[in-house]
Amino acid sequence: MDRRSFIASVGGAAALASMDANQKADALEFAMCEELEAAQGGGAQSSAEPEVKPNGYVATARVFRTFGIEPNKEGRKKPDQFFHMGHDNRLPRMSNKPSLLEFFDKRIGHSSHLLQSARLAKINGLPEKVVFACLLHDISVSGFISGDHGYYGSQLVAPYVDEEVSWAIKYHQSLRFIPDEEVGYPYPEAYIRYFGEDFKPEPYIFKDAEYARNHKWYMTARQICINDVYSFDPNVKVSMDDYVDIIGRNFKEPEEGLGYDDSPSSHMWRTMIFPNNFL
Numbered sequence: 066m067d068r069r070s071f072i073a074s075v076g077g078a079a080a081l082a083s084m085d086a087n088q089k090a091d092a093l094e095f096a097m098c099e100e101l102e103a104a105q106g107g108g109a110q111s112s113a114e115p116e117v118k119p120n121g122y123v124a125t126a127r128v129f130r131t132f133g134i135e136p137n138k139e140g141r142k143k144p145d146q147f148f149h150m151g152h153d154n155r156l157p158r159m160s161n162k163p164s165l166l167e168f169f170d171k172r173i174g175h176s177s178h179l180l181q182s183a184r185l186a187k188i189n190g191l192p193e194k195v196v197f198a199c200l201l202h203d204i205s206v207s208g209f210i211s212g213d214h215g216y217y218g219s220q221l222v223a224p225y226v227d228e229e230v231s232w233a234i235k236y237h238q239s240l241r242f243i244p245d246e247e248v249g250y251p252y253p254e255a256y257i258r259y260f261g262e263d264f265k266p267e268p269y270i271f272k273d274a275e276y277a278r279n280h281k282w283y284m285t286a287r288q289i290c291i292n293d294v295y296s297f298d299p300n301v302k303v304s305m306d307d308y309v310d311i312i313g314r315n316f317k318e319p320e321e322g323l324g325y326d327d328s329p330s331s332h333m334w335r336t337m338i339f340p341n342n343f344l
């Protein structure tokens with residue numbers, strides 16, 4: 066992605082200048098995902114005919130902007146009008162017992178980057194747990210919220226995955242800024258190109274990266290970074306079908322469906338189902 070396209074994607078140079086370092090990095094990752102999707106014909110792999118094709122879904126306001134439709138942020142304009150609650154007909158309708166794959170299908174665009182990361186981890190001979198962590202590492206960027214996406218993504222999946230997987234998803238966010246040449250992770254060249262030489266993340270990133278570096282699961286999170294930065298190849302097309310078994314073995318689908326199972330992150334999945342609810 067060239068610098069001009071990136072700046073345009075965040076709304077111009079002034080908008081970019083107002084972001085902190087971490088927001089810039091998140092915006093870059095999102096823009097690169099979008100570019101990759103566009104190059105590959107983009108969007109989620111829905112077999113149904115959605116009323117609005119999902120090609121990116123990030124938090125409530127962002128999904129509508131990405132879908133090119135307006136959220137009902139003004140609420141009712143006349144006293145006899147209702148506020149919007151429930152399913153939004155402009156988005157693919159979700160079932161009453163949605164699985165992770167249904168979320169990938171109807172809410173999470175940008176899965177090419179995740180699939181490419183998982184594929185690369187597999188090619189590199191990493192254990193299935195790491196391949197699976199790579200498959201989910203940016204699930205929040207793609208499906209929920211991009212700022213602090215490692216932290217949100219980790220919380221989103223924590224009730225359903227091995228603790229090491231959610232831990233690694235959380236800490237890949239801070240570790241991606243910290244090079245570790247010994248294990249094959251230089252500082253990402255793209256960050257210099259896009260953010261300049263003096264780009265410096267917030268102190269909490271350094272603190273969390275330092276903590277992660279001394280943890281027994283350090284290499285799991287580091288492997289996400291290693292298999293992450295190279296996974297924006299427009300010529301590599303990976304199918305979710307190849308990962309259905311891995312999801313089956315590593316993701317504990319709740320019987321009631323994601324969002325309705327009363328787990329610590331059910332409300333986050335529900336926000337994805339009903340992104341336009343007034344309350």
Ligand SMILES: [Fe+2]
Pocket residue numbers: 094202203214237238
């Ligand atoms: Fe990430």
Ligand SMILES: [Fe+2]
Pocket residue numbers: 094178202203293
């Ligand atoms: Fe990523």
